Amino acid sequence: MKVKNSKSAGQVNSAFLTKTRTKLLDFITTNGLLVALILFVIFVAVVKPSILKWSSLEGIIRQSTDIAVVAFPLALLVIAGSVDLSLGSVASFSAIVMAKTALVYGFPIGVFTGLSVAVGIGLLNGILVGYLKLHPVVTTLGGLTLWRGAALLLTNAKTIGMGAVPGWILDYGIGLNTLLFLPVHFYILTVSYLVCWTLTHKHRFGERLYAVGGQEKAAFLVGINTKMVKLLAHTIAGFGAGLAGFMMFFRSGAVHGTDGDGLEFRALTIVLLGGISFQGGKGKMKGVLVALFFITFLRYSLVLLRTPLYLQHMASGVLIILALFMDSLLTQRAEKRGSGS
């Protein structure tokens, strides 16, 4: 830190100032998103108070569940040092499979099949990346196109699934019916967060995730089965995608091959903004939760404020870049500070 004040008397004060500045910077970087979220909420509430209505908030929660169910497992995967860019397409594909099977064999079997397909795809990715050691970005980019194409192919780009969801379930899905005054989505969101949080921070699997993502060679040397860890992480991400597919289906009672387009990038933005480092081995789930609400709130308020579609689009792109910026800044600061002799 450059000390701009003059020497002697000024020196003590400037030392104190820089110390406070570091502490403030620390606080902002670890809780920055939360601060930003609060500020943003206040701002929007002032401009358009209708956002604080329960129906708006409830809508926000319902909207964010889709992405939450993908973002949390994706965070887990990124911590392990890998990534999956095909999750949106997998979600769509699994939803299609769900719908088609449900129409023939009934809803429960449909859901089961759809979820299994998603898990299977996650498993496949896990094998390609974990065991064959292919580059996760390109491989899942291929998956992105493949499964999207498959989804559209199977349905000929038509909407399907009408009538496959039993009426009473659909009521919950649309939001007509609530469980203890809250939409079912809220519970799904909470459960998926809790599961991922437990896995990452309380379960021994989480310790291994961080080890593999942070320093793969060292993890290998202490006897961790790095391939298996990555395989499991990918499978969990696949399951998350399947769940998202379920949400898309259950929310509207029908699915289309283009559903969930861009889901993975939005999820990735949330993961990165939530403080999970793309390098792996760093980050906390609760950051992802805050980022999730931040992004969803942002989207919702942008719509409410009638911002044009392209600006909303661009906001995502800018946010990803910002998230990366912050991540690299933090890594550089940590390297300067932490690497004492």
Place this chain on the structure above:
Amino acid sequence: MVADPKNSTVVINNLSVAYGTIKALNSVSLSIPPGQIVGLVGHNGAGKSTLVNAITGAVKPSSGEIRIDGEPVDYTHKSSPLYMARLGMKVIHQEPSLIGILSVADNITFRTQGEKRSRKERIEIAKEALKRVGSSLDPQKPVSSLGFGDRQIVDLARSLLGTVKTLLLDEPTAALGREETERLHRLLQDLSREGKAIVYVSHRLRDILEICDRIVVLREGKVVMDQPNREITADTLSEAVCPNVEGSADTAQGLENRRGEILKALWRGKSYSFYSGEIVGLFGMAGGPQFDFVKQLYGLGSESLEITLEGESCRVQNPREAMKRGICYVSADRERESLFHYRSARSNLCIPWLNRLSFWGLVSKRRMKEEYERVRGFLNILGPSQDSTIDKFSGGNRQKHVLGRWLMNTEGIKLLLLCQPNQGVDIRARADIARALQKARERGLTILVASSEVDEISHLTDRAYVCESEPWQEVRRSPDWEIKLMEALLLGVKRKEVLS
């Protein structure tokens, strides 16, 4: 002073380098005249690498100065090879920076004047350069197809393009075979006859005695010897290099404690036995076979050793299998292969034992905390709380965490393999570690210490094999143990020979 500073190419004057309160170099003065090969030796931590860094400008001295060819070294350039070249100095590192995919000729001419020429011309330039270093390598081969020795030749050929007044070789023969070493030495002699000043930094005392005109020994940051080669014997050299070793009190009883044979390993045709309750050193040159041996015991590397572990004959294929059989390993590269930098100290410690420290998969923080406290006492870990990241601990204390990983659960472990455990560890921590290893030994654990540092071996082990030649020579603890080890290393098989 053997050399006259006025006529010397490299002049080091009262150089001191301090890291905090520790003086890595203490008022070192040295001159290297043209046409002389000066060997620089010293054990780990003696200040050798600091001196090299100071000469190349990577490190700023606290006091004193270095002049190369009359020019004071400027530290802002941080040892960039281009800056060094301007001073007429070329540094040859152990791992040459070459671009594997490009050909020998391309690498030799890379970023030189000749680079702009046509392909044919570049090949000619390369051929000339290679001839100068006595090599007939095909300049069109890709560098990735070359072994270590040839790569070094390419590096040398490249370095000699343009005017070179000083050549600094840092551990040049660590990865070379006998023939390649001799070839290198002949070349160095030619170069010194041409009037170049050569600094030869190495662990390999035998090579130093063979080629250097003058030998400088560093110990604890000071020059303790600076004499012409002909005035030095193997004995005096070993003695000068050996550091003052302290605190190896308890190990004298080492061999009495040992029990039954726990491991028999077959290496290059000979079988070596290790017993329960002993600490055995494997001493050799930097990058020597002792490290390969230990790695293969742990299932790393492309081949696997035939071993008999507790009577059962087997071959370990990978680390997981090794761990299941009770074999554990600590790498020499702590930062990249042992530590999880962003994780807490507690996580770093408990990482291999997650299965034991969890109920139904959920990690028991309470138990981890207990285990940590236990190990903290056992190894005397000093530093911030167990929740802080491991990076906040000093090097020695980090190593305690790495060792503590295995020492915390000695019931399940039969064999502990350590590679250079004292590297980057301060003296106090070394004592703590030695104490902990001895206690573990008393419980029946077998510990193998692979190292290229004699003080590590003498400090920690009960007996040692010198792995310089096959079969390995066993040297047991005795009053002048360190010197005997150094001699054995120096001279290979013949122990009593004295070079004069």
Place this chain on the structure above:
Amino acid sequence: MNQEKSGRIPGTGIWELFLDNLVLLGLIFIIIFFSLKNPFFFSYSNARSILRQLVPIGIYSFPVALLLISNSIDLSLGAVVGLSAVVGIEAMNAFGFAFGIFAFLGVGLAAGLLNGMLVSYFRLNPVIITLGTQIIFRGLSLSVSGGRSGVPPELFLKIFRLELLGFRLEVFFMLGVMILSYWVLHRNRLGRYLYAAGENERAAFLMGVKVQNLRFLMHTLVGLAGGIVGIISVAKVGLSSGSLGQNLTLPVIIAILLGGIDFGGGAGKITSVIVGVFFIGILEAGLLILGVTEFLQQVIVGAVLILAVCTSALRRGRLLKR
């Protein structure tokens, strides 16, 4: 005490020979396959139309291949094309032909500059960054075009649909790009710097290669190429729209991967990339001729990408390593 670096010597051995020519074999295979399914496939006029389809991929693949060799990546390819097309045509219709051309190229250049700055000077991860810029560019092109398609002026179509020796100018341009890339990579020291930067950034830097500047330059060139491809795409389709270039990014990546270059940087030959370009170009054309739905095409392209990654990893000896 010789410690040989374990690992095969690349470029020798039957296995390597097979892999190197695998794509070529595949190319021959699909030509035969498609020709059998539809005799029209193996005709001169079809070859011409395939070539026409191929040109955008071709022009883009080479600068991007150079970028990849220097260990960076640009995933915003398609979006840059769309943006430059939209802005270019709007500018052309408003301010005239020359201005419009400048706009096309300028947009591409600016995009490349942005990516280059973020990746080289701010040292951010190129994969994520260019995914981000892709979203931004796509959004921008949607906004500028307002969702409508722009119509290029007559002059534009006249010039860029000119033919020489029966081929459009763009084909010659692609040839030029190919030759230039070959020269840069294999006959010029710049190419050696690229290999160095990709393989061992630190060593290259110590040897005096300005790695950051190099990557920045490459990104800018890729951006410029995007502008040019924008011109060609508009000429081909006859209008500009915000979604132009959507199907460009993946085929380019596939072509490069099939060309033996992968994300680790530091290896690859232009000649292999040429084979890769033809492979994907002919594959796409063939699927079109067979009347395969665009959805099945997507599936096949995705699968081919994954296979391409496998072969590329195999060639680098990375597959199945411990």
